[in-house]
Amino acid sequence: MSAMLGQSAVLLSVREELRRFSACDVPVLIEGETGTGKELAAREIHYSSSRRDRPFVPVNCGALPDHLIENELFGHERGAYTDATSARPGLVDHARGGTLFLDEVDTLSAKAQVTLLRFLESNEFRPIGGGLARVSDARVIAATNSSLRQRVADGLFRRDLEYRLNALYVRLPPLRERAGDVPLLAAHFLDLAARRLDGLSKAWTNEATQILCAHHWPGNVRELENLALRAYMRTNEPVVDVSAITELVDIACEEVVEAFRAHSTDPMDLPYLAAKSHAMHAFEHRYLTHLMARTGGNVSSAARLSGTERRQLGKLLKKHGIDIRRFRSPP
Structure with a gap:
């Protein structure tokens, strides 16, 4: 059992x-x-x-x-x-x-x-x-x-x-009320994924663990188990980093920015993870705005120029609420 x-x-x-x-x-x-x-x-x-x-x-x-x-x-x-x-x-x-x-x-x-x-x-x-x-x-x-x-x-x-x-x-x-249990469960589910797939043992990076701990987990333990399996399959390295849990990173960034706006807090006064998430969000917004200005709002050109996939770039623009129409020249 x-x-x-x-x-x-x-x-x-x-x-x-x-x-x-x-x-x-x-x-x-x-x-x-x-x-x-x-x-x-x-x-x-x-x-x-x-x-x-x-x-x-x-x-x-x-x-x-x-x-x-x-x-x-x-x-x-x-x-x-x-x-x-x-x-x-x-x-x-x-x-x-x-x-x-x-x-x-x-x-x-x-x-x-x-x-x-x-x-x-x-x-x-x-x-x-x-x-x-x-x-x-x-x-x-x-x-x-x-x-x-x-x-x-x-x-x-x-x-x-x-x-x-x-x-x-x-x-x-719910998992959000179980203080300290996320790292233990995350490590367990990563080991479980290795056994199920007959693969290499892997471990979370400290940064990835911090992101996991910051998440609200509406799907509770089952959501964490499913995410650990996806993260395991996304990386060939023995260490699973933040890039394997991008959906949670995006959520964390949005939550941190909302908290920052609500309290008008200096990012340097935030905890390390929150400050880093805020900085990542601010960088992405500045980069995308500059990129759209350079390409006149042409997403395909922007994708080629930035070396990203058009679909992924579209997701980032939507995430930051950037309307590409304002960068286009009037007819």
């Missing part, structure tokens, strides 16, 4: 809470933004519990169609319908003695919510075409990237089902 990586106080507190939850068998509700590792947290509960040797069965609730919800969860007996040539156990049966993980539980339709509630009330279910009720001993852990309580308030989720799922509750912190 992959553990939730991190040394921040907030993550260590969450992991301790997950270990406490593993000691009992009541349902758990995990809430957190997309990419925070909700399935990983559910697995941490499962593999820290006495159920660790039994199945962990993940279910994407958003992919369960209404007309198949009971069949998917509870299975069917032979002859239950025309194509049922043999009996097939459902996901609840597969999770016998283990854990049933209901991801994106907030996406369940009204009909599916009723089906799940009926099962949770008694832990009993009947396969389609089956006579006698069966009892499930699977533990249920649910996860959502929205507030289930707010969904109830908005009339989109059953209150009685929310009560059943929310016996124990944990909120996973």
Whole structure:
């Protein structure tokens, strides 16, 4: 099992809470933004519990169609319908003695919510075409990237089902709240990329690490993992520098410039990374303005003169909000 990586106080507190939850068998509700590792947290509960040797069965609730919800969860007996040539156990049966993980539980339709509630009330279910009720001993852990309580308030989720799922509750912190965890995770994902691609081990430069730490990470840990893979593939050197994460550099520059304008701060009074980003942004703007003036606003000529690709130059002009029409001579 992959553990939730991190040394921040907030993550260590969450992991301790997950270990406490593993000691009992009541349902758990995990809430957190997309990419925070909700399935990983559910697995941490499962593999820290006495159920660790039994199945962990993940279910994407958003992919369960209404007309198949009971069949998917509870299975069917032979002859239950025309194509049922043999009996097939459902996901609840597969999770016998283990854990049933209901991801994106907030996406369940009204009909599916009723089906799940009926099962949770008694832990009993009947396969389609089956006579006698069966009892499930699977533990249920649910996860959502929205507030289930707010969904109830908005009339989109059953209150009685929310009560059943929310016996124990944990909120996973977004990456921006996990101070100090970005360098550790970034190094881990770079190593993971090397193993996946059977390639050279690589390391981030200090400057690249500073850029990573300055980013807001709206996609959280998953966004960092994807970026590390792209950065690994963009460089053939054993060291991954800022050039491999240009999308974050652009974001950092824009954020720094906005902060500078808002506070009228002398760049020399800013932290090193912020001051450097501001200087880079100012240089780019001056260079592009001068380049457009020399070429009369002709982007193709400017690209040839500057030794850059026309598409990349266009992106830079758009980033800096430079209108090339003002450099062109009137007809």
